[in-house]
Amino acid sequence: MKSILASCSVSISELKKNPSLLIEQSGGEPIAILNHNRPTAYLIPAETYEALLEKIEDYQLGVIVNERQHEKFSAVEVTLDEL
Structure with a gap:
């Protein structure tokens, strides 16, 4: 059941x-x-569904951030003037 x-x-x-x-x-x-x-x-209700989708998207973005944490050590620091 x-x-x-x-x-x-x-x-x-x-x-x-x-x-x-x-x-x-x-x-x-x-x-x-x-x-x-x-x-x-x-x-x-639509509002509940939309909130659920936002939470899923936030979770997925968190997973991406965690996966890319090791990449920050190879990042190059620049100033806004250099862009």
Whole structure:
């Protein structure tokens, strides 16, 4: 059995009735969409999705920084005037 990773869940038929109301009632939290009592999708408001993408991007940039840490020893220091 799959875990439901949301505090709220609805069936697909409930979702079809009034999706806007469900999003409003969720308070920005994810809603598990169930099909035959199994989670098939998660519905999240656009703001929550955008924040999630920003966090993923920040994480990916952090990974790049960590990977390139060793390169700073071979860097050449310049002043703005030299550019």
